[in-house]
Amino acid sequence: MNATQQPVVAYVGIGANLGDAETTVRRALCELDGMTGTRVTAQSSLFRTAPIDAGGDDYVNAVAQLTTTLAPEALLQSLQAIEQLHGRERPYINAPRTLDLDLLLYGNRRIDTPALTVPHPRMAMRAFVLIPLLQIDPFIAIPGCGPAHEYVPGVADQAISKIL
16 A cells, blocks of 8 residues: 555655755755655755765755655655656765655654664764754654654764755
8 A cells, every 4th residue: 555544744864965965955855745645844954964984075964844645665665766866876885875865754653674664773873864853843752762852962073064
């Protein structure tokens, strides 16, 4: 089944560091809003961050809050289709990207399948996820982990700056 009966609030992390990354992230936000059964209901500012566990140019990152009737797997497939439209390649782990769309949260669900893990397993360790996420919802909790703001001290050493 590709759709849920009731709309679910989901969060998607967005990142890019190849080409015109800022324009790509802005386009991706529009494309997310155009997905079947899905609307962007909030979005963070854009942020510039240094790559973590990788080389290459700085990333442009954001987080989008979606309301969707898509089931988690269908939402993931739609996100991957948008990545492909932007020429996403996966030559090796943490390779630079034209566009990266990560399903961070899907309601309060915890999902662990070969294709999808939600909450995203590294979201509490990444300033480029936590800071934009908390900008949208300062009181959000990560299912199974607790309040997201409790993880901010652990990412305080990661450089992140708001793009004006």
